Every structure is written in structure tokens, then in C-alpha cells.
Amino acid sequence: AADRESTAADRGRGAADRVAHLEWPEMGTVARVSARGASRDGRWAYREEAGRVYAALSRLLNAWDPESELSRLATTNAWERAVSADVRDCYRRAFELAASTGDAFNPMLAERLRRLGRTRRSALVDLGGIAKGFAVDRAHAALVRFDPDGDFLLDLGGNLRCSRGPWRTGVRDPFGDGLCATFDLRAGEAAATSATYARGKHV
Numbered sequence: 001a002a003d004r005e006s007t008a009a010d011r012g013r014g015a016a017d018r019v020a021h022l023e024w025p026e027m028g029t030v031a032r033v034s035a036r037g038a039s040r041d042g043r044w045a046y047r048e049e050a051g052r053v054y055a056a057l058s059r060l061l062n063a064w065d066p067e068s069e070l071s072r073l074a075t076t077n078a079w080e081r082a083v084s085a086d087v088r089d090c091y092r093r094a095f096e097l098a099a100s101t102g103d104a105f106n107p108m109l110a111e112r113l114r115r116l117g118r119t120r121r122s123a124l125v126d127l128g129g130i131a132k133g134f135a136v137d138r139a140h141a142a143l144v145r146f147d148p149d150g151d152f153l154l155d156l157g158g159n160l161r162c163s164r165g166p167w168r169t170g171v172r173d174p175f176g177d178g179l180c181a182t183f184d185l186r187a188g189e190a191a192a193t194s195a196t197y198a199r200g201k202h203v
Helices: 038-060 071-074 085-100 110-113 128-146
Strands: 004-010 014-026 027-035 152-156 158-164 167-172 179-185 190-192
Touching: 004 167, 038 085, 038 152, 038 179, 071 085, 071 128, 085 128, 110 152, 110 190, 128 152, 128 158, 128 190, 152 167, 179 190
Parallel strands: none
Antiparallel strands: 004 014, 014 027, 027 152, 152 158, 158 190, 167 179
8 A cells, every 4th residue: 555645734833833743554553753843844754764764674573474584493492592682672571561460461462372273473472462552662763863853742552652742542343433531742752552343443
């Protein structure tokens, strides 16, 4: 699918202050960057920079791709060998989260399902539960370096992070139209939501 761009007045800051949204398919979902007050060239630069980060991490962390670094490491059981910094960092965070939640978050679940014949994923460790949030954090850092004064909101499949804000956002009602909750994100804040109602529609 092609990139889509739209603009709207930000009522919280006056009709003259425009917010532009760019959407494109990425990492099996929809990526979106919203920019307040940026020129067209500026917001497309945001899109290119964020897209570069997402695409690079997808090539590393995709458990469905037998050629990804995550899959290749799993098949050789070579975690102590040279590993890219991003894969090692995401792997470390996943197991820290598993430990802190008493395995409520379990990056080894894919392997258990594979043993039961319920999945064909190639990786022993599935970082999909945190990979999109990890990618948003990386893209946020890249965009802040690129434009320290930029006012933007990143959204990757419900994983959100903003630069300045506040940004008003919401959670879609899974049982009907509209939103079931709204909230504001302030400078540097992040939020993550998860649902199945949009899965597979934008890949």
C-alpha cells in the first residue's frame, strides 16, 4: 500500500496550527507519524527517518523470517557470539520483562507452541511482544536527534511515543465505533495498546 497523508486543524492550539499525518505499512501493521507545525518536507523527512529505523529492526527481529538475525541466531544457538547491538538490547529487555512479570510476558512462548505443532515460526525466542515498542523508542531517539525541536507523535500498531506534546490520543472501542478512552501524552511519554481487530488488514 502507498503512503497516505492527511492534515487537520489542532483545535487545542488554534486552527492555524496544522497537524499532518503520514501512514504506511510497516512490520505487519500500520506506522504513523503525526507532526504539528512541520513543513511538508519536514514531515516527510520524519517519515523517511522513522521508516529507515523500522525497516532495519524488522530485518533483525522478525521471528517469521528465517533470514532475520533473530532466526539465524536461534537455529545456531549462538547468543554468546557477535550479535548486533539492537538484537542484544531487545533480547535483554524481553527477559528482564519476563523476570519482572513472573513470566506473564514470555518470549519463549513461540518455542513452546512450536513443540505442540501450533506454529511454524523459525525463532526460538519471539520478541514480537516488545519489538514494535522497541522500534518506536529507537525511531523516537532518531527523530529527536534529527530535529530536537520537532513536535511529533509516533504510532506503530498502537505503540505510541511523542516528542513534545501534549498529544491527545485514544483507544478504539473493540466492540463498536469510536473510542472507549482518551488520554494525553506529554513530552517524551509513551503508551502501548494491543488488540486483534485490525490485525492483518494493512500488511
